[in-house]
Amino acid sequence: GENVEQHPSTLSVQEGDSAVIKCTYSDSASNYFPWYKQELGKRPQLIIDIRSNVGEKKDQRIAVTLNKTAKHFSLHITETQPEDSAVYFCAASIRSGGSYIPTFGRGTSLIVHP
Amino acid sequence: NAGVTQTPKFQVLKTGQSMTLQCAQDMNHEYMSWYRQDPGMGLRLIHYSVGAGITDQGEVPNGYNVSRSTTEDFPLRLLSAAPSQTSVYFCASSYRGQGLSEGAFFGQGTRLTVV
Numbered sequence: 721g722e723n724v725e726q727h728p729s730t731l732s733v734q735e736g737d738s739a740v741i742k743c744t745y746s747d748s749a750s751n752y753f754p755w756y757k758q759e760l761g762k763r764p765q766l767i768i769d770i771r772s773n774v775g776e777k778k779d780q781r782i783a784v785t786l787n788k789t790a791k792h793f794s795l796h797i798t799e800t801q802p803e804d805s806a807v808y809f810c811a812a813s814i815r816s817g818g819s820y821i822p823t824f825g826r827g828t829s830l831i832v833h834p
Numbered sequence: 835n836a837g838v839t840q841t842p843k844f845q846v847l848k849t850g851q852s853m854t855l856q857c858a859q860d861m862n863h864e865y866m867s868w869y870r871q872d873p874g875m876g877l878r879l880i881h882y883s884v885g886a887g888i889t890d891q892g893e894v895p896n897g898y899n900v901s902r903s904t905t906e907d908f909p910l911r912l913l914s915a916a917p918s919q920t921s922v923y924f925c926a927s928s929y930r931g932q933g934l935s936e937g938a939f940f941g942q943g944t945r946l947t948v949v
Contacts, residue, residue, distance in 0.1 A: 729874075754938070763924060763940040764877065809876055819865075819884055821892065822938075824876040 723747065724812050726825025734833050739800050741828045743810035744792040752813035752820060753793045755784060758827075759806045767808075768795070800832045836860050840925050840941030847915040847948045855910040855944050857925030863939075865928045866908040870894065870921040871943075877924065883908055915948045922946070 726743045733739050743753075754769035770777045770784045770793065777784050781800075786793040793812075797804055807827045813820040841856045859866065867882035879892030883902040897919060899911040908927075912919060922945050928938040 726876075763942050765940070766938060769937075811877075817890070819882070819890070821879060821882070823893075824878070826874055826876040 723814070723823040724810060724825045726810050726828055728828060729826065730829045730831070732831045732833065733800050735800060735802060737800055739797045739804070739830055739832075741795045741808055741810070741830070742792060743794070743812070743825050744790075745812040745823075746791065747812065747814040748788075748791065750791075750812040750814050753784070753786060754811050754813075754822070755782075755795050756809045756811070757806045758809065764809060797830075800830075802832050802834050805830055805832045838925055838927050838939050838941040840923075840944055842944060843942065845944060845946050847912070847946065849915060849917060849948060851915050853912050853915065855912075855923055855925075855946075857908045857910065857941055858906050859908075859927040859939070860906065861927060861929075861939065862905060863927035863929050864905070865938075866902065867892070867926050867928075867938075868898070868900065868908070868910045869924045869926065870919075871924060872921050880910065880923075912946075917948045920946060920948045 724745050751772040756764035757767045758764040768784050770786050781798050783796045807829050809827050810825040811822040813822050838859045864885050868880040869877040871877050878894050881900040883889045886905050889900050922943050924943050925941040926938045
């Protein structure tokens with residue numbers, strides 16, 4: 721199976737609603753979990769990340785939660801705005817030799833309707 | 835700072851041709867990596883480097899070569915292009931933290947079509 725599974729693949733919300741994207745990972749040694757936002761035709765940009773020794777992290781309207789026992793982490797966006805529309809990717813960093821290698825989820829297309 | 839600069843932005847190749855995608859960063863990052871992005875597949879790691887003179891394979895390395903002679907540059911070579919290599923390619927760099935993805939900065943991407 722996939723090392724990182726991401727759901728849903730598409731999420732449509734009304735402006736002002738909350739959006740939640742979930743990812744699960746398989747390697748219990750994973751220790752770093754970033755989230756990237758990619759607008760159409762642009763490069764991925766890091767928006768928030770969390771380490772394995774932290775359960776939750778917030779930055780204004782976005783937050784990430786991590787459940788190490790269940791091996792899943794989630795991105796929460798509150799008070800969504802049309803400019804939040806983009807594809808969001810999660811990633812889990814796994815150890816390979818002496819380096820930590822990221823494995824990405826397949827992405828969630830978030831559409832915020834005005 | 836320019837950040838991570840990739841060239842070219844667009845390229846069309848014929849099957850069997852070779853080419854090099856250029857990537858340069860001016861942030862003195864130790865880690866650099868190449869990804870390909872295909873619809874519905876997310877980002878998949880091709881090759882990576884943890885420092886000058888050191889490279890290693892990622893998830894999908896076949897058909898690609900890399901070298902890291904300087905900290906700044908990390909070119910990706912397609913040896914003999916195939917239609918399956920049609921994709922968008924991203925170069926990324928990051929500082930020596932929790933590996934390749936921590937604080938990673940991505941280049942603007944190269945859209946490659948192999949006909």
